Amino acid sequence: MKELKYLNVLYISNNFTQNIAIEYLNINAKEFFLVHDLQNAVNVLNTEKIDIIFSEYNNIEYFKEIRKENPKLQIIIATDLIESSNLIEAIKIELLMFIQTPVEKEELISSLRTCIQTYDANKSNIINLEKDYIYDYYNQVLLRNKKIVLLSKKENDFFKYMTSKANNTVSYNEIDKSIWNGSMTQDALRSVVKELRKKTYKDLIKNISGIGYRFNLI
Template sequence: MHVDDLLVLFVNENKDDENKISNLLEKTVNRVILASNAKESLNQYRKHSPCLIIIDSDFKDNSLVELLKEIRKDDLKTAFIILTKNKENRYILDLMELYLTKYILKPFTNELLSYSLNKAMEIIEKRIYSNIKLAKGVFFNFQTQSIIKDDKSYVLNKKESLLINLFIKNPNRIISYEEIEYHIWNNEVSTGAFKSLIRDLRKKTFKTFIKNISGVGYMLNTEK
């Protein structure tokens, strides 16, 4: 995979620099899709499935932060690059939790943007083609959304995949019951269905793979 293979969604709220940046991107990557706000960006993301999203914004509100959060619920493969002239961005901590490839303060050089594109390409390759170690002898493959244990592959259903991705995004953190309910079902769910999801995922890994923190939630047990 090379930089000129990248399909990029460029979300630009700063029209002053639009031509400069989009022209540079068009000379470098395979294709550039343009959007100017969160709603349009989400539609373009769903339509084209870009492998890189570049956002140029001053972040006067959190609409684009919420956009990236929405995308990250199901998608850990797509790389994010932020361009901004806002040196006191109050949403920076929220953004850093979304696995940014690069956070660039403006003005910046063409060389820095080119470097960031190459970095994004490397990260995308690793996320697509590499297995992530979850515990001793247990790996997760992003491309196939499957668990690999003792050289055997177990394909996950949609809810199992969502839960594993949630744990990967929140390493070493207890995830509350309520957060899991919202992320997986987007509303309340029966106790039976909740326990069934945990039980089925444990069967594909090992019994103590998902630790229950009584009265609080669950976390991954990375030590078998």
Template sequence: MIDILKNFTILYVEDDEVVRKSALEYLSRISKKVLEAKDGKEAIKIYKQEKPDIIITDISMPKLNGLDMASYIRTHDRNVQIIVATAHSDVEYLMQAVELQLVKYIIKPITKEKLLDALEKSMVLIKDKSKFNLPLSESCYYNAYEKIIIEDEKQIKLTKNETLFLDLLAHHHSRVVTYEEIENAIWPYEGMSQDAIRSLVRGIRKKVPKGAIDNISGSGYKLNIYKF
């Protein structure tokens, strides 16, 4: 699901500049937009201006700590996803995290694996499923959460294998999906024949806008996101 983060804005709050810059470098590669703040007060100001989808915050910070910041934001917004990172596994902090309906309580050091796990959980919890829409044309989009194609506000029916194929391409829309990945996802036991993949792609191309799916010779297939 990680490529779907390209649809989301993340606010990262951390007073340690070295830690913050390192996280920002990684997050900027996987999300639509990354915002930064060095303390809770600055984070609240940026939150009001930008309304990010996901907030990742340290707890121990000057001026306003992460949990007090999260508490303030939570009183105004029940939908933004908040992930807390801390160097301490304090029971009191854990209880506050539960009360504030936080996505995850990450114990430092923050690793790529811990971050991705929390971010994926955040996406599942986001209520506005339209944020998962990937435009294929001006009037057609694929919703990667509900796994459906909508064109002119009408749902286009997909077969089981068409859904598996399109969902795989959608979740990795920033790159080419290899033949091996397609085989493992759709034909893990019987293997993928040339006739099977050609028939599948031919059928799904009739249901999506022209040019939405590219065959990269010798490599695989790629979903082309429409640019407005």
């Protein structure tokens, strides 16, 4: 990943078991710092310019404090258990992504790419929608009034892809290739759109007749 070579990464390990992540980051980051506890991580943050934290510690309160001093810092937490309460808190912290352990190389690279794109664009991963809906693009969580709105896998895939193309019309053909891998039927697409409108609000998803759909986020 070309962009990673310009960024400094701090890895906070509690048992050094995620060897794939350690090896990949050590080779590809501009500077790679490895510590084994949260206090040493603070010491590094106080003395070095860190762009991305990769942590095996799932300590939300700790990262709330880190965020106060580091508003642009990208945080990736590797954990075997991702609780709903943590997903809700992650929205408040922003720029915080959870990935499941054991960490696979493909997922690691995908997560890093998403973080770097957000970092380069100087934007948030949190999308504020109308009617008190909030979407966390990193963790693919839709929230309303501090409660998670449950989406099926296909609904979530569609929602994430369309938010990445916000306010632009996405053709049926592009939706088919990107979400259904070429196997989409019009009935399947309409079903997903219908359910999402029920779970959110009708004006969010606009049908462009004969062309495709658009997510209206403005």
